[in-house]
Amino acid sequence: MSAPLAVLDVSALLEETWTGIPNVVAAIAEQALGDGTIDWKFAHETIPLPRNFIADLLRQRSGSRGLERLSQIVWDTPPLSQEQAQTAAAVFPNIKPVRRYFRKEAMIVHDLSPVVTPQFHNQPNIDYFANRIRQDVETSDHLFCVSRATMTDVHAYLGKPLNQMSVIRLGAEFDPAEITAGLLQVRPTSKAENYVVVIGTLEPRKNGGLVFDYLMTNPGFAEGYRIIFVGRDGWLDERQQLMARLADAGVQRDRIQFTGFVSNAERTALILNAAFCIYPSFFEGFGLPVLEAGALGKITVCSNSSSIPEVFPESCVFFDPADIHEFSHAMRVAELRASQTRSGAQSLSDILERAAPHSWVSCYTDIAQWVKEV
Amino acid sequence: MAATLPYAAVATFEVQIENGTAVGYAAPASGPAPCLIALNCADTPIAYGRATHFSAAAEAMNLRMGWCGFGIPGLRQAFAIGERVQTVCAVSGRILKDIAADPALFATPLPSVQTLSAEDIVRLAQNGEVCESVDQLLPFALAHRQKHGDRATIEAAYQTLLRRWPDSGAPQSLDGPEELDVDARVLHMLKVLAQSGEYRQLWAAALPGPYHVAFRFDRTILGV
Numbered sequence: 001m002s003a004p005l006a007v008l009d010v011s012a013l014l015e016e017t018w019t020g021i022p023n024v025v026a027a028i029a030e031q032a033l034g035d036g037t038i039d040w041k042f043a044h045e046t047i048p049l050p051r052n053f054i055a056d057l058l059r060q061r062s063g064s065r066g067l068e069r070l071s072q073i074v075w076d077t078p079p080l081s082q083e084q085a086q087t088a089a090a091v092f093p094n095i096k097p098v099r100r101y102f103r104k105e106a107m108i109v110h111d112l113s114p115v116v117t118p119q120f121h122n123q124p125n126i127d128y129f130a131n132r133i134r135q136d137v138e139t140s141d142h143l144f145c146v147s148r149a150t151m152t153d154v155h156a157y158l159g160k161p162l163n164q165m166s167v168i169r170l171g172a173e174f175d176p177a178e179i180t181a182g183l184l185q186v187r188p189t190s191k192a193e194n195y196v197v198v199i200g201t202l203e204p205r206k207n208g209g210l211v212f213d214y215l216m217t218n219p220g221f222a223e224g225y226r227i228i229f230v231g232r233d234g235w236l237d238e239r240q241q242l243m244a245r246l247a248d249a250g251v252q253r254d255r256i257q258f259t260g261f262v263s264n265a266e267r268t269a270l271i272l273n274a275a276f277c278i279y280p281s282f283f284e285g286f287g288l289p290v291l292e293a294g295a296l297g298k299i300t301v302c303s304n305s306s307s308i309p310e311v312f313p314e315s316c317v318f319f320d321p322a323d324i325h326e327f328s329h330a331m332r333v334a335e336l337r338a339s340q341t342r343s344g345a346q347s348l349s350d351i352l353e354r355a356a357p358h359s360w361v362s363c364y365t366d367i368a369q370w371v372k373e374v
Numbered sequence: 375m376a377a378t379l380p381y382a383a384v385a386t387f388e389v390q391i392e393n394g395t396a397v398g399y400a401a402p403a404s405g406p407a408p409c410l411i412a413l414n415c416a417d418t419p420i421a422y423g424r425a426t427h428f429s430a431a432a433e434a435m436n437l438r439m440g441w442c443g444f445g446i447p448g449l450r451q452a453f454a455i456g457e458r459v460q461t462v463c464a465v466s467g468r469i470l471k472d473i474a475a476d477p478a479l480f481a482t483p484l485p486s487v488q489t490l491s492a493e494d495i496v497r498l499a500q501n502g503e504v505c506e507s508v509d510q511l512l513p514f515a516l517a518h519r520q521k522h523g524d525r526a527t528i529e530a531a532y533q534t535l536l537r538r539w540p541d542s543g544a545p546q547s548l549d550g551p552e553e554l555d556v557d558a559r560v561l562h563m564l565k566v567l568a569q570s571g572e573y574r575q576l577w578a579a580a581l582p583g584p585y586h587v588a589f590r591f592d593r594t595i596l597g598v
């Protein structure tokens with residue numbers, strides 16, 4: 001029996017820098033490339049892309065120069081015809097470029113944030129999302145939701161029957177060379193300064209301002225720990241607003257730092273050597289950084305909203321993201337728990353063993369199983 | 375670890391021990407993927423390193439313009455666990471070097487502990503995958519210009535050094551001082567960017583090498 005034909009839309013891989021959805025697509029594509037039981041075609045919309053093109057993108061972890069190469073492919077390669085498409089299952093890891101074009105279609109729904117929490121988005125983003133999502137959902141035979149919270153939202157807001165949806169568990173995998181690069185356990189003459197990391201792009205939804213509110217009433221914390229905001233700039237000038245509040249916080253400017261975009265290796269090293277992590281977001285479809293921190297053995301002071309409590313509850317200290325007092329209490333608990341974990345002394349084997357159950361295999365297996373269903 | 379390893383089996387290599395670190399170079403027979411080397415004690419991995427640093431010895435051997443060097447720490451930890459310590463190709467399992475226990479490794483007292491800032495830790499994580507100077511970037515920038523033209527070279531330079539696209543203040547072409555030839559003009563542009571206030575203000579600023587995720591120049595001159 002021949003392998004079933006399936007199409008994976010990898011358009012997100014053409015983004016210059018990979019965070020969030022491109023990283024999810026990359027992980028699924030890596031698994032798909034190694035799966036001989038399905039005849040995977042990788043596509044930008046309906047344009048099939050050569051496998052070596054996908055391998056190159058995965059190797060460079062960036063879509064840099066991808067559009068240039070795509071523009072040539074578009075001239076050289078005809079799109080998948082409707083006749084071909086009618087023999088294939090298609091998986092769209094984000095929005096759908098076509099609807100009811102393939103024999104059966106599935107879509108990954110990350111969150112309905114622009115609909116559920118529009119106050120954190122600009123109008124063009126809300127319009128774009130809202131105009132597309134209802135029809136995308138309606139025309140999908142199956143939806144893979146990245147959390148139970150997202151599945152509940154899709155059912156409640158868009159009326160998708162629960163039997164046409166399932167939850168996939170996103171993964172966290174680490175290159176062992178990248179772990180080693182930041183592993184002080186193999187460098188006995190080095191130790192890390194005391195610092196905490198606030199993970200995620202800088203945008204209002206991520207609620208980084210709460211950390212500043214906390215510092216205004218607890219400036220002594222910044223004397224004990226440097227605060228490192230890890231992630232690239234988002235929108236609505238969040239970074240400028242946060243920086244403007246530095247003076248009010250009563251802490252020295254160099255005690256709070258913004259990294260901008262960092263590579264996977266750099267982010268892994270920062271998390272690995274932090275005293276603990278902070279993830280104060282108001283709303284998340286999943287909260288991949290919480291999983292990554294947990295897999296690396298780190299405590300996270302973590303918002304209890306939306307999907308976040310589903311991610312890695314055993315390594316989190318939860319708080320209400322709108323309540324500064326709960327956050328203050330959670331920070332004290334995290335400081336105490338972090339001092340008891342000795343996570344700074346982990347060996348490479350410890351980390352790889354802990355991270356192994358959180359690989360992308362489970363996520364991909366669920367998708368592959370759907371593809372193989374008649 | 376990812377399902378499809380982005381690494382290739384070692385074909386050519388050299389491993390030496392220097393100050394408790396396994397250093398050397400390793401290159402595959404062909405293809406774009408670099409090699410991954412493990413430092414094992416018995417079958418327990420102590421540390422890994424990818425062969426993506428610059429190595430003068432590899433350059434002398436005409437291997438990937440030298441960009442296949444590695445340095446793997448952890449020898450002291452490995453010998454603290456057991457005696458059978460090896461460097462191994464992580465793809466093929468081939469043993470590259472059996473490392474003999476050196477009594478000096480434990481006899482020598484460790485230097486005092488140094489506290490690393492968060493920025494230092496990121497520099498550590500960049501793990502040698504950076505260029506020491508713009509001179510090391512130049513061959514890639516020139517190859518990029520030859521293949522993709524002036525404008526694309528300016529864009530790649532801004533992306534690589536400043537992590538952003540060129541804005542209206544960026545040069546529109548590689549015009550430069552009359553006395554300079556094109557190669558010198560490319561080098562001049564790289565130097566101007568690397569000496570700019572914007573570059574120096576980047577957090578943990580570094581000049582990305584060809585295997586760093588921020589590197590945007592054409593890599594095909596590596597022979598990959």
